[in-house]
Amino acid sequence: MFQKILVANRGEIAVRIIRSCMYMGIKTVAVYSEVDKDSLHVQLADESVCIGGAKSSESYLNMENIISAAIHTGSEAIHPGFGFLSENPAFAELCETCGIVFIGPKSHTISLMGNKSKAREMMIQAGVPVVxxxxxxxxxxxxxxxxxxxxxxxxxxxxxxxxxxxxxxxxxxxxxxxxxxxxxxxxxxxxxxxxxxxxxxYIENPKHIEVQVLCDKYGNVLHLGERDCSIQRRNQKVIEEAPSLISKSLRDKMTDVAIKACKHVQYENAGTIEFLVSNNEFYFIEMNTRIQVEHPVTEMITQIDIISEQIKIAAGEKLVMKQNDIHFHGHSIECRINAENPKNQFRPSPGDLHLFHMPSGPGVRFDSFIYSGSKILPHYDSMIGKMIVHGKNRDEAIKKMQAALEELVVQGIQTNQSFLYLILHEPCYLKGDFDTSFIESHLESLLEYDEHE
The missing domain is CATH 3.30.1490.20 (ATP-grasp fold, A domain)
Structure with missing residues (x-):
């Protein structure tokens, strides 16, 4: 197993990776931009290295500086998280060339599946249904x-x-x-x-369903069930849940196809196969060759730490689980908490966070990097955290999420908290009657809240 891992990311995913490393007894190195020196991931890591200026191109996308930081600190592996360099085949190849393990698939696989048109060709060859x-x-x-x-x-x-x-x-x-x-x-x-x-x-008003997979270096492929990511705004996911509300027969077909796709491309590490579902038919749209933002809902219903599994696979370990060992319990929902103003066309809302209170309780999890007094910077993505809940069924999970959103306190900046709260009360959402057009078709009513409530 690795002794030291460099985390090539920032924000909540960097914190999430560092925590899994802590549980595994692995030392961590945080990299940060000049404006991120006080960020939580820097404070939690065993070591930290400044890799450049505020612009992502000068820091979190600066391959040479990240590799230099890994070599300087004696890091054996790099975890890229999501976004930034996580699906960049040139970076994965650079890691391979420098003798540093890239915690993800091989560079040629990222190149193959990251190019949507090439991935489509490969899926057609594998017999996977495509749009x-x-x-x-x-x-x-x-x-x-x-x-x-x-x-x-x-x-x-x-x-x-x-x-x-x-x-x-x-x-x-x-x-x-x-x-x-x-x-x-x-x-x-x-x-x-x-x-x-x-x-x-263009498949009008479909559901967006994705299957989480784990694949080791020895040809073993597992699925960890599916997630419904249909609640989107401008193709950006807002709320995700697991399991989805599709039939068992359709679920079985989709997970079988996802495994077939992974075996066809000889995939390694964690990944996600994404599908559109319409009229009880499903179509492959893309594969994400990295950890997903919404991975916690799968962790909640399987009790599997996907980040830890990524690290073990990258270190050359075999998957110890078999498909029959994976059991699904209850229902989980995730809401993405963004620093933005929905009433002003979802404009980002950077600034100083004066007060932060995190909800807690049985089945409530908040993945974030924020704390009272921290700064929300204008240079990066507006997501400041993810609220995740787990209940014995969907109704209980919804009630827990409603309560958690009521308890959450973020003062000093504007967030989409009230917007999310209203989605969780929409009758169509409560009935599970929604698709990718949900927010667009309900936008007017979802914006009917008092900004000071």
Whole structure:
């Protein structure tokens, strides 16, 4: 087992990784930008190294500085968390070249599955159902128009290297296509440095269901069930829960397909296979070759520490569990707490956090990096924490989340706390009658709260 791991991230995921390392008796190294010197992950780690300025490009995306910090501190492995360099094949390859273990899949696998058009081709070869669309990347606008006509409108134009909802546009009719294609292409180039595009049939109002997998270096593949991530705003997940409300037969088919996909690409470490579900049919959309933001809901219903399993797999250990050893208990829900103002088009709300009170109690967990007196910086993602609850069933989990959101106190900045609270009281959500269009279709009522309540 590793003696020392460098955590190449910040915020709540860096804290989460450091905690698992603590439980395992592994020393940790935090890296931080100049403005993050007082961040919680820096205080919790055994060692810390400043790797650059406030801009992500100068620090958390600076591969050379991170590798230098790992070598200087004698770190044997790097955990990238999510975001930043977590799905960057060049960084994984650089780690491999320097003799540092990258806690994740091999660089060639990240490259293969991180490119959405290539991943789609691989899944077709594996017999995995995919959304009708281009066989690979689209070379230009005219080819894109021809494909759109063939699969019929509406269509979804997506960046091959995309993620987080960027580089993505919908064309509902052919008159919309040119503008949507060029806009998505420009956004993809600016966000990812890659303007390769592909096209899919746009499945209207589906559910977004994903399957968590664990794969070791010896060909053993397990699934840890599925999560429903349908409550989204502009393709960004807001609330996730496990298990989803799909039928057992559909669940069994999806988890079987997820295992088949992993074996086909010889996947290693933790990953997530994402599907769209509509009319009792499901379609592969992408694979995330990293830990997911929403992994805690799976941990809550399985009692498996996924971060620890990642570390063990990277260290060369075999999975000690068999599929029959994994049991699912109760229901879990996660709400992403963001420093933002929903009433002002969800504009980020950085600033000084004057007072913070974290809810607690049986089945209540709050993953975060904030504390009273900490600063919420404008340079990074607006998510400041994740509220996770577990109940014996969905109704109990909802009641616990409602109570936890009532108890949470974050003063000094604006958050989406009231917005989330109203989602948890919407009749359609309570009945489980929702899909990816939920927030858009209920937005007006979800914003009907007093900013001072």
């Amino acid at each position: 009708p669309g281009s066989e690979g990347s689209v070379k230009d606008l005219n080819e894109g128009k021809a494909i759109a006509e063939k699969i019929t409108y509406p269509v979804l134009i997506k960046a091959s290297a995309g993620g987080g909802g960027r580089g993505m546009r919908i064309a509902f009719k052919k008159e919309d296509f040119s503008t949507a294609f060029e806009t998505a292409k420009t956004e993809a180039k600016n966000a990812f440095g890659d303007q390769t595009m592909y096209i899919e049939k």
